[in-house]
Amino acid sequence: MTVNPIALVTGAGRGIGRVTAIRLSQAGYRVALTARSRRQLSEVASQCPGETLTVPGDITEPGAVEALFATTERQWGTVTALVLNAGAATSAPVTRITDEDWRHQIGVNLTAPFECLRRAVPGMREVGDGRIVAVASMAAKRGEPYIAAYTAAKHGLLGLVRSAAAELAGTGVTVNAVCPGYVDTPMTEASVATIVAKTGKSTIDARRLLAGKQPIGRLIDPDEVADAIMFCVNSPAVTGQGINIDGGAVQS
Ligand SMILES: NC(=O)c1ccc[n+]([C@@H]2O[C@H](COP(=O)([O-])OP(=O)(O)OC[C@H]3O[C@@H](n4cnc5c(N)ncnc54)[C@H](OP(=O)(O)O)[C@@H]3O)[C@@H](O)[C@H]2O)c1
Structure with missing residues (x-):
């Protein structure tokens, strides 16, 4: 009997994360879903054809990432596909960004993905197989007015992806970002x-x-972003990339 591989999708309750979780399930993964809204997670789980595990929680809370991985591993084992999708955006002129908003933007869009990646990599290395895909943004590639905190976080996220990919090349673990418009x-x-x-x-x-x-x-349709995520999941030779899905906005 073949055992279905294990995926974990953050921000799986709606939008890009919802579609990606369903696509991974259709592709034969057991999928762990996390976000704060239990109701949305249950709705997504009901749309997944395969086994799911819902782990509600705020990913920015201390200990949340450890609890998420511990729960998933206890239930199923090592996560080999990790989609770092949970994120949030607010807008303000740069001089009016509050300390609280700056911390939150960096926390949810950069620190939480870092903590998830750091937690996932040892298990992936041990089994010699891992796909990490971060949902960044075209804001990871260029600046726009009024979204400095979000842009700083997404640039940081792409830097994390590129550096981790370089470090993990040859281990069986790939790390990529998708950069939607x-x-x-x-x-x-x-x-x-x-x-x-x-x-x-x-x-x-x-x-x-x-x-x-x-x-x-x-x-952009969320399915078009999920297409690129699935491409990264299915492509052992692709690592360290930030793939633009932005209708041609950024040409790099
Ligand atoms: N929409 C766009 O135009 C766009 C463009 C480029 C990049 N992106 C990126 O794509 C990703 C998904 O965006 P989306 O448009 O699908 O957003 P969305 O519809 O608002 O969904 C975001 C998901 O993240 C979860 N989330 C947010 N904060 C969280 C927290 N503190 N802890 C746990 N889960 C949290 C949300 O659930 P709860 O609120 O229930 O926690 C939700 O499931 C984000 O990283 C975003 O920056 C989006």
Whole structure:
């Protein structure tokens, strides 16, 4: 009997994480799902054809990453596919970013992925097999106004990916990032609402503004990001990359 490999997806309750968890399950992985919302995790688990484990929690809380991995390992064993997707974005002019917001942006978008990677790598090395995919952003490649904290965190995340990939090359463990433009998810709906509130634009115009950030003239579909994540999961020769899924916005 073949044993299904084990994947862990952070931020699996909605958006990109939701679609990715379902795709991994369809591909034969047992999938551990984490986010704060139990209700959303249960809904995603019900859409997965294979075995799932839901581990609700705030990934920025001290001890949360250790508890997440310990629970998954106790239930199933070593995680060999890790998708570092949980993230959050807020916007403010750089001089008005509060200490609290800076700490939160760095915490959820950079420190938590680092802690997960650090926790996952020894087990992956031991079995000589591991795929780590971080969901970064085109904000990992270039700066834009009003999102300095998010941009700093995502640049840091891509640096972590590149350095870890260089260090782990030849061990069977690959580390990559996907760098989406604006994706049609609840996070982007929140950005649309902020634009409406701050500028008085209509919802349609605010959505059109964000769609226009991609040269292809539309938002990215979460499935298109999941395609790139699955490519990294299925590609032992690809490591250290930051793959743009942004309709041509960033050419590097
Ligand atoms: N949407 C975009 O346009 C876009 C573009 C580029 C990159 N990205 C990146 O893609 C990733 C997913 O984005 P998305 O658009 O799918 O966002 P989303 O729809 O808001 O989903 C984010 C997920 O992360 C979880 N999460 C957030 N904070 C968390 C915390 N402290 N602890 C545990 N889980 C947490 C959320 O669940 P709970 O709130 O229930 O915890 C949710 O499941 C993020 O890293 C984001 O930065 C998004």
